[in-house]
Amino acid sequence: MNHLTESYVDSLAQNSAAIKNGKDLVKKNSFPLLCQSEDGTIIFGECKGSGKDPYRCSVDLAKEGNPVFRCSCPSRQFPCKHNLGLMYAFTSGKPFTTAPVPQDIVDKREKAEKREEKKKEPVDPDAPVAKRKTNKSALIKKIASQLEGVSIAEKLILQLTQSGLGSLDKKTLQTAEDQAKQLGNYYIPGIQTALRELTLQLRADENRENVYTNAIEQLTSLHALIKKSGVYLTSRLDNPDLPLDTESTLEEWIGHAWQIAELREYGRVRSESSALMQLAFRSYTDQARGEFIDEGYWSDLTNGGLHFTKTYRPFRAAKYIREEDSVFGVVEAKELAQYPGDGELNKRVRWEEATFREADSQDYQTIRSAAHQSFPEIIKQVKNQIKNPLSDKRPVALLQFAEVKKTESAYVLIDEQGKQLPLADIPYLNEPTTQLLPMLNLTYLQNQAILVMFEHNWQQNRLEAQPLSIVTTNEIVRLLY
Template sequence: MAIAPRDEYQEEQSQTSCGVTMPWTSEQVLALAPDASSAKNGRGLATLSKWTALGSHETFIWGECQGSGKNPYRTQINLSEPAFRCSCPSRKFPCKHGLGLFLILAEQSNQILESEPPDWVTDWIGSRSQKAEKQAQKKEQSADPIAQAKRAAARQDKVSAGIQELRLWLEDRIRQGLIAVQQDSYQVWDSIAARMVDAQAPGLARRLRDLAGIVHLGSSGHQLLLEQLGQLYLITEGYQRIESLPPEVQADLRTQIGWTMSQEEVLKEPSQTDLWLVVGQRTEVEERLKVRRTWLFGIQSNRFALLLDFAHGNQPFSEHWISGTCLEAEIVFYPSAYPLRALIKARQEAAQLTRAPLGMSVSEAIGKYGSAIAQCPWIEQMPMILSSVILVRDRDCWMLRDAEEHYLPYRSDTDNWTLLALSGGHSFTAFGEWNGKEFRLLSSWIGDELYGL
């Protein structure tokens, strides 16, 4: 077992122990756990006595953990992503062995020495390299342009017919008035949504199904219903004259309709290289589809980038992002009048940012949101970093107050009293998503410590 005496290697850790310079923390590692039981079991395996071998090579670490069987479980981590592999039968990802090994790195990195990887690690390194090469080759292979043009023209005809039908349907709803609309059954909304699916406009179908849940809110839903109907009508209005609009606005309209771009097409767009900080994450479940939003913030460019990851059923996400880490990366944005969604074209090893990024006051952030909406009216979540805010409570309503005494309605998926205790009632830097009505807190910097929420 390649374990070094603590005193001998304490000062020379960066040269003799695990070669990865990223100072991972236990909180960041445990944030990757798929559930509470995995985090607890992983914590129980974060002890050297459980492992018969440990080692590292470049961005890979590995270990053998003795379980109840004859042979130890072989666990490997590629720290540049991070990516995990383990010979145990667990369907959780990462498993408790991966979490335990990662915790040893975070808490006792000088005990994992640089060494030549065994064959089972070398095979994994080679397979990942081959997979990356195949993906690169696939991206270089272009589809038949004639066949692509025919498919695009056929879909264009279906979409145009569907949008014309939706336009007439919306006009009928408005003529009847909101009271009559709210008396419609769900079947009315499901029928027009199904028609949009047939017209190959899944984005419009999703909006219509969402509206079906708003129409029965009574008078409290009038404003929201009218706003959403107005946005749908704006899409139909814009699509009728799409050829006369700027390319970026055309791209936004097609996105709202559900016209997706392949990653190969996106990667041809101009890229931007920066040091990108992972500032927050949120995962939502739509039926059996998990959708994870990961927000990056460019330290030099002072702009946000949104990474979307999808996983079906019990499948794990293919990528893992840890809040508070930085990566030097080349990023390509999807075409838009106000680009947010992006893809990573190339990246380097992760690093740690030791200070919070500069934020804005509430009034500055709302002003920037107004400018963004003017460019792209369909932004659903606007990323914001607010500086020097305090969590306050007014009756049953929690709000964020900045140094200028401006307030922002606030919500969080964590216990507000816990956040209040962490901040001690003092100001902190907050990152979250603004939807035009409330600010959903995703992470906060209290001092130089980042807390993912």
């Protein structure tokens, strides 16, 4: 069980509170019984609870990267704090007695093994590939409802623009918000969220010029989304047998939540193992969606790509969904699923099973070798991307730089050809990092690779980049965790 480390257990926990609760159980010596199987693949024990009988908990680690948790407690969290405490007891060096595995665990394990064996049974190569059956009448009804919702959203946008952004009062905005809520009945949650983002922006008490600038950008994207959605959904209504759009982000913009089974069906899953290393991480609150969002930026050690992950945790169900966190080792995903996208610099990815290992010098070198060396080239790519109304307006890139230089008013990044890129804290992140640069040792500011997020500054009409992390030959210095 060499892969069972404290950092790995941290990554399995639902949230920071679960980590604390699990570790507290170990500190309080709440485990009167700690055992492991003879082959070392299962740890099990008993943990004191609020009742007279202790909770029986176990962690089956036979399948690396996909542990199985069992506990007699009523918690709806997986792993529960008792499972976490059991693992933390193991990683902290608490003595575990070698003992026979309880029969109930043996029985459950055998059933699971039989299910796995059944999945591995040979498939007739001449047999047709089974696809999920679609209820065509229900699909037609859903698409018709979506088109009705798109029409309502289009009228709402027309009303707002005809009234003039500068003349919108609280009553008008409240009416717009109420109408946006009604779109929840039309299966277009993405469009509904975009409308809520617009109304929240217009309600902001900050500098009005900035508010109107951002609102115009949102209106442009929303108008394009509504138009493209209408055309796309109409074509699907005319021909319900058409497959989902897997070449762009339109389905996700409308509000479709891609399942990994769908991505696998559409050939968007890399079946061979993929190694990834996280370069930056952040968690933030999205009021328009009513969700917490955990976002990570990853270097693909397999092909040099730069990906991102997003985990959505609705406010009402946040405590039941695992809260993501910074990952400092190398993740080796059994299979990597890639969400649809149209040639963007960063692809959204996800995985279900993975193992972890410590990073070595070769990993850092692999990351650095994938960094862009020419600023004009990457700037051109970024500008071409943000011209698309539905593309990510704040892409992330890894750049090779010769020097970070302080000018009279700001910092600039300089490449080997002497080309400059202005560094600044972009409003979107709402987390300043540029001010941390002078605190770094000079060696980190010369001839390194840097991860930046781009954003177009409309006031100064220029492209700016905010530093997120610096990659050296033996470490990643994170400015954004």
